[in-house]
Amino acid sequence: MNSIDVVIKGAKLPNGTVSDICIQGEHVVDVVKDYSGPATHVVEATGCVVLPGLVDLHTHLREPGREDAETVLSGSQAGAKGGFTALSAMANTSPVADTAGVVEQVYRLGQEAGYLDVFPIGAVTQGLRGEALSEIGAMADSVARVRVFSDDGHCVSDPLVMRRALEYIKKFDGVVAQHAQDPRMTVDSQMNEGIVSARLGLKGWPAVAEEAIIARDVLLTDHVNSRLHICHLTTAGGVEIIRWAKARGIDVTAEVTPHHLLLTDDLAGSYDPVYKVNPPLRTEHDVHALREALADGTIDIVATDHAPHPLEAKECEWQEAAFGMLGLETALSIVQKTMIDSGMMSWEQVAERMSLTPARIGRYADQGQQLAKGAFANLVVINPTKSWRVDRDLVLSNSSNTPYHGHELPGVVEHTFFKGKQTVINGEVISKGAK
Amino acid sequence: MRHLLSIEDLSKSDAVSILDTAHELARVSDGAVKKLPTLRGRTIVNLFAEDSTRTRISFEAAAKRLSADVINFSAKGSSVSKGESLKDTAMTLQAMGADAVVIRHSASGAAQRLADSQWMSGSVVNAGDGTHEHPSQALLDAFTIRKHLRAGAHDLEGLTVAIVGDVLHSRVARSNVLLLSKLGAKVILVAPPTLLPVGVESWPATVSYDFDSVIPFVDVVMMLRVQQERMSDLYFPNAREYSRYFGLNADRMKSMKQGSIVMHPGPMNRGLEISAEVADSARSVITEQVTNGVSVRMAILYVLLTGSALEAGSN
Amino acid sequence: MSIALSAPDIKRALTRISHEILERNQGSSSIVLLGIPTRGAHLAARIATIITEIEGVAVPCGTLDITLFRDDLRLRAPKAIMPTTIPPSGIEDKDVILVDDVLFSGRTIRAALDALGEIGRPRTVQLAALVDRGHRELPIKADFVGKNLPTSKSQSVRVLLSEIDGRDEVGIEGEVL
Structure with a gap:
């Protein structure tokens, strides 16, 4: 019998069966009940759950332009720590990822870092200005093979521009990931519009500003027979629209962030901008609707919207502060807390929502594969019975704007494998030089 | 504290x-x-x-x-x-x-x-x-009301106060709603629907769009300043129409209750939310608010x- | 608690103090009584009543709150401010008799002198205290004393007055160390 590189022993697969996973080179070479042959490394994983490597469809890596907040390398390390083997780098960098040059640079930085795949997302419009289409074809045909296009941070608010984008991307099997926010209804908006904003005197951000764009765009998508992805859905009303659109057969997918599955708008009462995020935290009612929609598949995926910001962008008055919170290192724990520990979802569904489906939406062929013989060895081993305390001073991200500082969260990522290579060993990310 | x-x-x-x-x-x-x-x-x-x-x-x-x-x-x-x-x-x-x-x-x-x-x-x-x-403003307003209408009492039990105008953008209104209701007064917010926050229904106050129907029943009319920049932001068609519905002029003041008072946190837009006759009338306690x-x-x-x-x- | 003054003792002490005040000031024509709230104000009112009975004319009596003039405000929880009531005739060129229940460190009286200085310029300021328990921290001395009570610093003197406490009594709490 030939020796293999790694055997992961005793972990529970997403479908609940306990198996040993054999890895040779970049691939899974066998999944068997009891592997008794020789292996260079044995990873003891009894009591753990093994999932296909997580795929994030919505990450802000800030490079190029704001390397003080995050780099492709630091973001990759944070991602690996969180169990991810693929990230999708949003286009709102400086310069904007609206040309083949920028997306190829980001893609190459990801390969050089080597912790996971970094798939650049291309801007829909030049400079995210919402006026003229960016070089969608050049980005699609570049080495970065961009399939997801988004002006995230800004809404493609002009209906004609949105229509043209939806039509044009069909040539490349692309998808428009829409940041649904009517700009006129949200000028200077600070937080969800409702009882809490009325009390705090912070300018409201109505749910309808999100829902009106979602409704318009599913209709446009239907009309031009294209593919639409809705970024960070936050409202119960938005869930209803997606449910309606899917029933009608419209090719739309939707994502929810971990923070919108857990946190609510009353946290703004502290005026601590660590809770300031776009789209804003909504109400308890919305949180429950989002959890149900994620469980029943109306919402297809969880995406982090990991948004690092330097200290000074958050150590200030609420209305001066930047929008966004960290997400990569805590995403899986938040999903376990809200969806698994509440009994609403199985690990198999987590694998779908956080790996298989996002990879399918992004057309990331080597990612999101079932854990079976012949698959790329992208996987994460989680101990769901352990818990850990979030400490903003210990995060791997270059920034520290996590809203969970001090929270005790369930589920520890013990090991992450990216194409057969271990990037996290016993909860520790391997250092850059060690590879 | x-x-x-x-x-x-x-x-x-x-x-x-x-x-x-x-x-x-x-x-x-x-x-x-x-x-x-x-x-x-x-x-x-x-x-x-x-x-x-x-x-x-x-x-x-x-x-x-x-x-x-x-x-x-x-x-x-x-x-x-x-x-x-x-x-x-x-x-x-x-x-x-x-x-x-x-x-x-x-x-x-x-x-x-x-x-x-x-x-x-x-x-x-x-x-x-x-x-x-704007908590100190609300405290001085409550102090002024108590001095005039509840001398010797601790709180404002039994009084009705109308707060009129741009409630949405007013920190004075927010603090006063909370304080006056805490002290036992009944608070009525009078404003165009555009200038009331979504969520106002959770406040300890009732809401009216009709100043004339409220004015005969209140002990205090507290006028709020209307910022000039609201004019251009679609909250109401123009200053004249705002004044017609929500301004306190001499005519409206006639239907006020015996002994009731008029307040304004200042600075006033005379002729917009309050007319000069009202501001300088015997009912007005506006300069006293400053002293207090x-x-x-x-x-x-x-x-x-x-x-x-x-x-x-x-x- | 041991009782230092009973109700009749207090009555006798106040009567004596009233006579001493009149004797010292050659009658009541120039005097103004100012009690320091809370209990000093009640004692001043009682002395005023006794003097009125003796002399047959009303003597001006008011209260002087010293809270805002204390030198230890930073160190004490905020105290409610009590009313200050100066008789309409004022204090200018009068013989002001400050009345307090217990004279101890002297700091209250220092504050009272400051408070008085803000109001006017009396001809003289005199001090009447129901109890002088010693332990002065400032060069201040009472002109009229109901009873000198030698105490240790660890003890406390409690004055009860019927106006607010339901009965008249002065007691000493705590052990002599």
Whole structure:
């Protein structure tokens, strides 16, 4: 019998069966009940759950332009720590990822870092200005093979521009990931519009500003027979629209962030901008609707919207502060807390929502594969019975704007494998030089 | 009590005790005594990152009557207007040894940020933060109402107060709704639907769009200032139409109850939300609000700064 | 608690103090009584009543709150401010008799002198105290004393007056160390 590189022993697969996973080179070479042959490394994983490597469809890596907040390398390390083997780098960098040059640079930085795949997302419009289409074809045909296009941070608010984008991307099997926010209804908006904003005197951000764009765009998508992805859905009303659109057969997918599955708008009462995020935290009612929609598949995926910001962008008055919170290192724990520990979802569904489906939406062929013989060895081993305390001073991200500082969260990522290579060993990310 | 940040976190008994203290302090000021040694050696900084001459001089007069040293740190010509962060400003004030900071700021929650941060250790008094609260204004308004309509009583039980105008953007309205209802008064908000916040139904107040139907039943009409910039922002068609529905003019004043009073936090737009005849009428207590402001702010500084060494744990 | 003054003792002491005040000031024509709240104000009112009975004319009597003039405000929880009531005739050129229940460190009286100075310029200021328990921290002395009570610093003197406490009594609490 030939020796293999790694055997992961005793972990529970997403479908609940306990198996040993054999890895040779970049691939899974066998999944068997009891592997008794020789292996260079044995990873003891009894009591753990093994999932296909997580795929994030919505990450802000800030490079190029704001390397003080995050780099492709630091973001990759944070991602690996969180169990991810693929990230999708949003286009709102400086310069904007609206040309083949920028997306190829980001893609190459990801390969050089080597912790996971970094798939650049291309801007829909030049400079995210919402006026003229960016070089969608050049980005699609570049080495970065961009399939997801988004002006995230800004809404493609002009209906004609949105229509043209939806039509044009069909040539490349692309998808428009829409940041649904009517700009006129949200000028200077600070937080969800409702009882809490009325009390705090912070300018409201109505749910309808999100829902009106979602409704318009599913209709446009239907009309031009294209593919639409809705970024960070936050409202119960938005869930209803997606449910309606899917029933009608419209090719739309939707994502929810971990923070919108857990946190609510009353946290703004502290005026601590660590809770300031776009789209804003909504109400308890919305949180429950989002959890149900994620469980029943109306919402297809969880995406982090990991948004690092330097200290000074958050150590200030609420209305001066930047929008966004960290997400990569805590995403899986938040999903376990809200969806698994509440009994609403199985690990198999987590694998779908956080790996298989996002990879399918992004057309990331080597990612999101079932854990079976012949698959790329992208996987994460989680101990769901352990818990850990979030400490903003210990995060791997270059920034520290996590809203969970001090929270005790369930589920520890013990090991992450990216194409057969271990990037996290016993909860520790391997250092850059060690590879 | 260490800070005064909002009426929301002020208990009824704390509020009544500030009003009672203000009452005694007003009597002292009325008499021959103009200056008290109470806060001698203490430093109070007026940090005004937004223009407001009347509130600043009111706090300044209050602090000086209590013999505190007052430092004015106003937006114009200070580093606040040059983009210095609130954190750096706070650390500067801490280094100067400020015992209390009276802060006016255009950002809602700025006072609370200052108080909750580790940037400085003194007391924080919110002198108006964005569209959130203006607690000292509400306290002086309650003081004025009590003096006129409930002399000798602790609270405002049995009174009805109409707050009229731009409730949406008004920190004065927010603080007054909370305080007046806490003190037992019934509050009616009168405004065009565009100038009421979504979520107002959760406030301890009722809402009316019809000023004329409300006016004969209230003991107090409190008019709010309408900012000029609201005109261009689609809240109402024009100033004339606003005045017609929501302005307090001599004609409307005729239907007011016997003994009822008219208030305005100032500065007034005469001819827009209030006519000159009303502002200068016998019902108007607007200038008295200014006088009472000093006593109430003396009371606030007294309550916050006495025993401060105890709370800071240096005893 | 041991009782230092009973109700009849207090009555006798106040009567004696009233006579002494009149004797010292050659009648009541120039005097103004100012009690320091809370209990000093009630004692001043009682002395005023006794003097009125003796002399047959009303004597001006008011209250003087010293809270805002204390030198220990930073160290004490905020105290409610009590009313200050100066008789309409004022204090200018009068013989002001400050009345307090217990004379101890002298700091209250120092504050009272400051408070008085803000109001006017009396001809003389005199001090009447129901109890003098010693332990002065300032050069202050009472002109009229109900009873000298030698105490240790660890003890406390409690004055009860019927107006607010339901009965008249002065007691000493705590052990002599």
